[in-house]
Amino acid sequence: MKHKIVCASVLALLGLSTVIAQEMTNEEIAERIKPVGNVKVAGAVDASAAAAPRTGKEIYEKACTACHAAGVLGAPKTKDAADWQPRLDDKGFDTVWQNALNGINAMPPMGTCGDCSDDDIKIAIEYMIEGI
DSSP: OOHHHHHHHHHHHHHHHHHHHHHHHHHHHHHHSSSOOOOOHHHHHHHOOOOOOOOOHEEEEEIHHHHTTGGGGOOOOOOOOHHHHHHHHHHHHHHHHHHHHBTTTTTTTTTTTTTTTTHHHHHHHHHHTOHH
């Protein structure tokens, strides 16, 4: 009999906790389960630290030059009006930019720039079409 009372009590508590959880708002749940701390690795670069803005040339040299310097797999060559102007005339700058963000043909999304923002990609394109 004692065993049945303990089981009934446990089941009642489980049922009660389910009711309590259902009454919490999403914000309350998020607050309750948020992390209590962060891990910092000695010597690692803090990704949240604000870095100085990069120039289009810096981004290009780091992530774009491998394909765009030589026109690999149809990539428009840097500062080559014959490669860029038809794209810009046909699609417009914003579509060319969106294609770079989302990927097109052999170019993966964001090219090879794993740490670029959308604006970084934009200024890299502006660098590549500069003067045409």
